[in-house]
Amino acid sequence: MSQKYVLVARKNPLKPLETAKFYATAHSNRKVDTDEVIKRISERSSYSIGELKGCITEFLLEIKNQLELGNIVILGDLGRFRVTIVTGTATETAKEFKASSCIKISRVRFHPGSMLMDMCKAMKYSLIKAGKEEGDDDDVVDPNPNPNPGGGDEEAPDPTV
Numbered sequence: 001m002s003q004k005y006v007l008v009a010r011k012n013p014l015k016p017l018e019t020a021k022f023y024a025t026a027h028s029n030r031k032v033d034t035d036e037v038i039k040r041i042s043e044r045s046s047y048s049i050g051e052l053k054g055c056i057t058e059f060l061l062e063i064k065n066q067l068e069l070g071n072i073v074i075l076g077d078l079g080r081f082r083v084t085i086v087t088g089t090a091t092e093t094a095k096e097f098k099a100s101s102c103i104k105i106s107r108v109r110f111h112p113g114s115m116l117m118d119m120c121k122a123m124k125y126s127l128i129k130a131g132k133e134e135g136d137d138d139d140v141v142d143p144n145p146n147p148n149p150g151g152g153d154e155e156a157p158d159p160t161v
Contacts, residue, residue, distance in 0.1 A: 002124035004029070027128050067108060077115035084109050 004027045009020040038052045047055075063081065066073045072082040088104030091097045112120075 002126040004126055004128040006128055024125070075113070077113045079113040079116055080111050082109055082111070083107070 005024040006027050007022050008025045009022055011020045012018055034056060035053075038049055038056060041047065041052055042049045063073050067081060067083050070083065072080055074080040084107050086104045086107065087102055089102045091102060
């Protein structure tokens with residue numbers, strides 16, 4: 001399976017006089033929720049939808065609980081989750097530091113494991129526009145699309161002629 005992408009023209013905001021350059025942007029087909037994953041697993045295994053839903057619900061809750069306890073959660077070769085902290089206001093001394101006013105937010109970070117890293121290394125890529133060759137200008141997303149397409153200055157033809 002290949003990762004689909006589109007080409008997007010972007011300007012560098014730090015260098016507004018330079019012309020836009022083209023970048024590949026990953027394109028997702030759709031979102032797949034937990035219920036769909038559970039249904040697919042149930043169809044190819046001896047586990048019922050109810051059993052899987054119960055196990056996965058408890059599994060996700062336990063991941064959250066372990067992160068709240070300050071632990072790193074390792075999911076085998078898939079990867080690991082850990083909590084990080086963003087300091088909003090630094091202080092001159094440790095004594096001045098108050099968590100309530102100096103810590104801006106906590107975040108959960110995911111670090112992919114060997115299974116996902118290997119998947120990325122072996123990834124193939126394909127442009128999402130069918131019937132177009134890679135590099136055609138038709139495959140480019142305009143960063144400033146015309147808000148009034150077809151609304152040119154020309155006079156429209158008279159349909160009664």
